[in-house]
Amino acid sequence: MDIELQKLIDLALRKGASHAEVYQSKLKSDSAIFETNNLKRLENSQSEGIALRLWKEGSSGLAVAYGDFDSDKLVDQAIILSTLNNTEIIKPNYSHINLQPHQGEFIPTEQLIASGEDTIRQLRDIYIEAICSGEFIYSEQFTCLVNSVGLHCEYSKSLVNYYLELECSNGKDFLSVHDTKLTQGKIETQQIAKNILERLEWAKKTTSAPKGYIPVLFTPNGAAMLWNTVSEALNSKFVLEKTSPWSNKLQKQVMSNSLTISQNPRYKPHTIPFDDEGTVTQELSLIKKGDLQQFYSNLTSAKRLGIKSTGNGFRPNLKSYPTPVLINLIVEPGKENFKDLIKKLDYGIIVDLVLGEKIDISGDFSVNIDSGYSIQEGSINGRIKDTMITGNVYKILENIIGIANDSRWVNSTYAPSLLAEGLSVIN
Known part of the structure; x- marks a missing residue:
């Protein structure tokens, strides 16, 4: 020191x-x-x-x-x-x-x-x-x-x-x-x-995306917008403010029973031994087979809830007081590989990257696809342009029909590709 x-x-x-x-x-x-x-x-x-x-x-x-x-x-x-x-x-x-x-x-x-x-x-x-x-x-x-x-x-x-x-x-x-x-x-x-190189191969030709309510396969990059909203819904600060839609849903089902989500601050490279208040960080079971297990907190929000801090008090910057922040969100992978999920689909799209601002805690969104691809008869048949998807994060996570085994880090989230049914695609 x-x-x-x-x-x-x-x-x-x-x-x-x-x-x-x-x-x-x-x-x-x-x-x-x-x-x-x-x-x-x-x-x-x-x-x-x-x-x-x-x-x-x-x-x-x-x-x-x-x-x-x-x-x-x-x-x-x-x-x-x-x-x-x-x-x-x-x-x-x-x-x-x-x-x-x-x-x-x-x-x-x-x-x-x-x-x-x-x-x-x-x-x-x-x-x-x-x-x-x-x-x-x-x-x-x-x-x-x-x-x-x-x-x-x-x-x-x-x-x-x-x-x-x-x-x-x-x-x-x-x-x-x-x-x-x-x-x-x-x-x-x-x-x-x-x-x-893989994405360049997918994008060798440009094609039109199918319209209407169709299956959407989110890559780990594309799914990042979903996990940002989930992180906010699990934040005890928003639970106290009653802005989280999960405020009164502890031990209840909030998403598909195929989804299990945890926090693990020991995962490299985002290892963090203690938070900015000095509380030791810990592994947290947040959602187990779709059921909400707990929220994450810092000293202030934990005291107001009458619980112990989970060690999630971090400063957005030096000039700010510590606030609850989730670290190392881990989504349990599935058993199928990415290509097998594609083969399941007669038609659909892959969302790899979207444009626009962060989705707020309500979960409603309407975003343009920056990097996306069309699926026809179980294979990728080209890049899509000028295409938008609309929906709700929580509804998507209630209707997951496939999870890949291709987890990777996107910021501080380690998650696989997800196949969701019935999103509105507009072009």
């Missing part, structure tokens, strides 16, 4: 705070950026920030500093802000020490460059006219949380995030396909290249 963090807490207590906590975040990254098939530039960045939260006369105040800062001014600012807030019952987390070993491997910039060049070469060996761009990023993250009642938590990890996009044209038709992956340490670009 940085000794300055403890000094900051001691200073806050001397100035009249009853409790105090300091949250420290450090991030540095190195990037290799590719444009028009070549390395364009190298970038590196480094940032460090501290958030001081204190309680005085029952109210909390939060002040933030970046880089070098004046401790007295930071504490004074937090005290002033506390006078503007209502009395808060929640206090800092209990005393314990949780120091985690570093996770991940160091990746030199030379390896980022070589991986980018090699992957672009693989793609252009097959599509010589293609224009490729991408970004390969190595980052190191450090998080430390200490408070005035003896809590001290630290963890750090190294990550590699890589994104690659291929653009090509076929006469008047323009096509862009991209993929991304996040790992701890070892760079694994083979799957990215495979995914891009």
Whole structure:
């Protein structure tokens, strides 16, 4: 622990705070950026920030500093802000020490460059006219949380995030396909290249999508819009506000009995040992065979619900108070492979990527398909354009007729492809 963090807490207590906590975040990254098939530039960045939260006369105040800062001014600012807030019952987390070993491997910039060049070469060996761009990023993250009642938590990890996009044209038709992956340490670009080449093969011709209420096969990318809404419905904050449609449905069926959903904060690369309030993260059984098991919470929402925090209190940024956030949403895969689900269909569409804003907690949506494909007689017969789907997330999840065994990470969700019946397709 940085000794300055403890000094900051001691200073806050001397100035009249009853409790105090300091949250420290450090991030540095190195990037290799590719444009028009070549390395364009190298970038590196480094940032460090501290958030001081204190309680005085029952109210909390939060002040933030970046880089070098004046401790007295930071504490004074937090005290002033506390006078503007209502009395808060929640206090800092209990005393314990949780120091985690570093996770991940160091990746030199030379390896980022070589991986980018090699992957672009693989793609252009097959599509010589293609224009490729991408970004390969190595980052190191450090998080430390200490408070005035003896809590001290630290963890750090190294990550590699890589994104690659291929653009090509076929006469008047323009096509862009991209993929991304996040790992701890070892760079694994083979799957990215495979995914891009597969979608280029699917898109060799353009065709019209069938209209009306038809089956829709969501890839893990396409299904991401569904899981974002599910995450909100499971949030105890929205349960308390009565905006979640599942507020009064604990131990009741809320989706198809073929679906089982959990949280596992130990899954790499998104491993998180504790939340931003110092509570140890834990595996959660959220939905089991369609039945709602529990909601996730932080200290504030848990106290209001009369339960223990599940360790899901995270800060959207340093200037914000912790709020419930789901980590590592895991959807149990099925037993069929993706191609077998396609073979089941006389007609339908594949949704791989959609355009538009995030679907709100009501679940209703009407979105344009950015990347989609038509299915005819059990096979993919081309890319679809100018097509929209409308429906409701919860209704889709009640009517799942197939789950693939092709789970992959999309942001912090690990989920397979889903086959849903009867969505409205418009073109």
